[in-house]
Amino acid sequence: MQPMSLMNALYSRFERMIDPFGPHEDGPPPDKLLPFFWQYLKQAWPLFVAILIAGFLFTITEVAVFRFMADIVDYLTHTRPADLWRTHGADFIRMGLILGIAWPLIGLVHSLFLRQAITSNFPNLIRWQSHRHVVRQSIGFFTNDYAGRVASKVVETASAVRNTLTTLCDTMLYVVIYFGSAIVLFFEADYRLVIPLVVWSIVYGMVCTFFVPKLGVAASEGAEARSALVGRIVDTYTNIQTVKLFAGTRHEDDYVREGLLNNSRKWQVQERLITGLDTATSFLNSILLLVMAGLAIWLWSQGQITVGAIALVGALTQRLISMSNWVMFQVTSLFENIGSVQNGIETISRPHTVVDAAEAPPLDIRRGEVRFEHVGFGYGSGAAAISDFDLAIAPGEKIGLVGPSGAGKSTLVNLFLRLYDLSSGRILIDGQDIAGVSQESLRAHIAMVTQDTSLLHRSISDNIAYGSPGATQTEIDRAAERAHAAGFIPALTDSQGRTGYDAHVGERGVKLSGGQRQRIAIARVLLKNAPILVLDEATSALDSEVEAAIQESLLELMTGKTVIAIAHRLSTIARMDRLVVVDGGRIIETGTHEALIAAGGLYARLWARQTGGFLAESVG
The missing domain is CATH 3.40.50.300 (P-loop containing nucleotide triphosphate hydrolases)
Incomplete structure (x- = not known):
C-alpha cells in the first residue's frame, strides 16, 4: 500500500470514531455550565482520555529533551573524545530512539485523536443535537429572537465546547507536567533552585486569580454582543427588499453601526484585561529569568552544580517562560470559549413550551x-x-x-x-x-397555504415535494400543472446554472414573484393531498385571471375534505x-x-x- 493511501486509511479510521448523528438522549440540554459540558463529553470521553494519555507521554518526552541536553553537556565536559562512544554510546542510542522514533509517533497519535477524531466530528455532534432541540421550539421562540442570532449560537457554542475541552486537556497537562518536572530536575541539581520557581508560581497564580474571573465576565458579554451583531446583520440581509423599498439603507447603517459599537466596547474591555495580564506576566518572567540565571551562575562558581545543570536550568526556565505566555493565551481563549458556551446555553437549553404528551399516539x-x-x-x-x-x-x-x-x-x-x-x-x-x-x-x-408564502432556498422540485418526500418527478410536474406553475418554471435559472425544476429560488423564495411563490405553495399542497385543508389568504398574491384558474384547482382539491378558509x-x-x-x-x-x-x-x-x-x- 502506498504511504499516502496508508495515511488516508488511518485518517479515515480516526474520523469515523465519532458519529455525529448517532443515538442520543432527547430533551433539552442542561442549563448549567458543567452539566452542559458533561452532556456531550460523556458521548466521547474515551477519546479525550486518549488525548490526555498521548499528551502526557509527548510532554514527558519533551521534558526529557532538557535532561538529555544537560547530560550531553556533562558528557562532553568530562569525557575525552576518544572515550565518548565507548562510555556513553548506549545513552546516545537510547536518546536517538526516544527522540527520533518514539516522540514523533506519540505526536502522530496525539494529533490523530485531536485533529481527526475530535476536531471535526465532535462539534458537529453538538450542533446536530442542539439543532434538533432548537428546531422543535415553538413559533413563539423564533418570533422573539433573531434567526441569525439563534443560528450563530448553535454553530459557535459547539466550537466553544470543543475548544474548551481540548484546551483543558492540553494546557492543564502541560502546566502540571512541566512545573512538576522542573521542580524535580531543579531539586536534583540543587534545592535552592526550586525557591525562585515556587515564589514565581505563587505570584503567577495570584495574577491569574485577579485577571481570569474578570476575563470570564468580559468574554461572556463579548459573545452576547457578537451574537446580537450577527442577528442585526442577518435581519437586514433577510429583509433587504423592505430595506430597498423604503430607502432604509442609511437607517440600517445606523442600526448595524450601533451593534458594531456595542460589540467593540465589550471586546475592548476584554482586550484591556488581556494587555494588563500580558504586561504583568512579562515582568514576572523577566524577574524569574534574571534570578534563576544569577543563582545558577553563583552556585556553579561555588562548585555546587555542573555546567550541564546550568544548561538544564537555563533551557528549562526559558521553556517555562515561553509556556507561561502560551498558557496565558490559552487561558484567555479558554474563558472566551466558556463565555460563549454560557451565552449559548441561554438560548440552546431553553425547554420546549409546546411538547407532545408522553407516548403521544x-x-x-x-x-x-x-x-x-x-x-x-x-x-x-x-x-x-x-x-x-x-x-x-x-x-x-x-x-x-x-x-x-x-x-x-x-x-x-x-x-x-x-x-x-x-x-x-x-x-x-x-x-x-x-x-x-x-x-x-x-x-x-393538515395542508395549508398562507398569505405570506416563504419558500426554502432549494430547488423548485424540493419545495413542491416538501410535504411529500417520496413524490416522483412525474407527480411533482403534475402538481405544478394543476397549480398553473408549469408555465414559468422551465424559464427559471439560478447563479449556479441550474434551470427549471432544479433552479434554486433564493432565501424565502425572493427570486420569484409573489404570484409565482403562491403557485409553488399551492402545488405543494396539491401534492400533499391531506384530508384537512387550511387556506389563509391563499390567492391574495394572484391576479384575477390566475386566481380564477387556481380556484378551479382548489375547488378540485377541496372535494371530500374538511376546509377552513380565511380571506x-x-x-x-x-x-x-x-x-x-x-x-x-x-x-x-x-x-x-x-x-x-x-x-x-x-x-x-x-x-x-x-x-x-x-x-x-x-x-x-
Missing part, C-alpha cells in the same frame, strides 16, 4: 370532523385573543372564517395547528384532542358551505353568504365595502 383521521370547545388563548400578559370559542365543523364541510383584521382568525388557525398551546378548552379532530397526539402527525394531516376578499369564500364571522376572538355571526347578507350584520357591512372578485359557482 399519531393522529388517526377517518372522517375529518373538527370541534373547537370553549377555546381560550392569549399572547403573554395581554388581553385574550380568543375567548370561549365554540365551533363544530362536520366532516367534509367547507368553512370560511371572516372578520376584520385582528379579529383572531389567524390565531385560530395557529391554535388548530398547535403552534401554540391553548389557555383553556380543547380542539378535537375525529374526537381526538390535538394536545394528546404527536405534533408531527397532526401537521402531516379578506369575501368573494373568494362566499360560496363556502358556511361562513363564521369572528370579532374580538368570538363568533358573532354564522350562516351562508345569502343568510348573512340578509341579516344585515357585520358580514353585510364588510361585503358592502368590497366590489368585484371571484365568486365560485360551486364547491365540491
